[in-house]
Amino acid sequence: MASGFLKFFLPKDKVFYSLFEEASQNLEAIAGKLVLCVNESDYNKRATIIKEMEDLEHQNDDLTHKIFVELGRNFITPFDREDIHALATSLDDIADYIYASAKKINFYKVDPNDSGILKMADAIHDAVLAVNAAVKELRNLKNTQKIVECVIKINYVENQADDIFDLSIEKLFDSDIDAKSLIKKREIYQIMEVATDKCEDAGNVIESIVVKYA
Template sequence: MRFRLRPTETVFYDFFSQAADNLVKGADILGELSLPTPDFQSISDRLKEIEHANDEVTHELLRKLNSTFVTPFDREDIYRLGSLLDDVMDHMEGAGNLVYLYGLSQLPNLPREMHELIETLSRAAQLTASAMPRLQSLKDLESYWIEANRIENEGDHAYRMLLVRLFSGEYDALTVMKLKEVADELEAAADAFEHVANTVETIAVKES
């Protein structure tokens, strides 16, 4: 039997769960872009609020990390997981903000493939939020990182199809540039979700 001399304090796990719950909220707000008449400014403003709230969670986690002598698992893994969860929110907020700032509400519709990419983010957020509470026990996590990888692959496909749409000649050059910046932020969020899952897998392997 392997004996653990690690503390039972749960505060770090609480921080991870709070951050993941914020990602669900952010993905839900971003998903409003698919509504028949989305309020682009409201979506951008609320994403900014969630992003600020998530920044505070990350800062609290880092303050706790810097003041804790013995941590529940490797210090660098705690830092990396917290930072990656924050990265996801930053990219989602960036996408929503650019849609508003670039005036893309003037388009008849955002590309269908962009909505498909946003939908993969919503599923990744739900999956991540459901996995974080299991991090403390390190049980039943393998299915999480396998599914996270599968969703990321779907996101990659949606991103590639979105690029095909953007460069099809349907849009003028300036609009293509604007839409591609939004698409790149969404794709970066999808990648960051997978990086979160990879970090959880690393932690599970180390601590098993």
């Protein structure tokens, strides 16, 4: 009864769902380009991919702004205003950190043919795929089991990324790499690991929405 009453007040244009879906689809694109970037040995070809990633990151900035504008315009929202704000912020953060990790690789002139960087890029991509799948299910909240499975997948990948990060740092300090190169690689690992943390943040918000409204 309560859920039926709630649905009566949902905005007919479902503008928030469309904006979230567009943002998460963009994330899938930018994460795919990160995988291409770290597997590309040519600096200039990487630079072209990174420029494409920058464009996608800017698109997500614009989408986040649109979500905040709609939040100001709409008295009735499909779920808690705090959750809308938190999800928009976390999706934007994911894009920021994915783009930042690729940018740092070329800025520092680091060879991305490194097991830690390659594995971390794959982990980010896997986490983003799960985030996008979960966001798509928010529109109707009928398939809560699929959303829960996506959130579990995000958390699993984030734990994997933590392990990859720890092993990469250990390997880095055990190597005979010079101090400057060590600092550069460590920073790239850290940025990539934060990207998976931000995916987990998005998963937590989505899980909160499911608990409240499903």
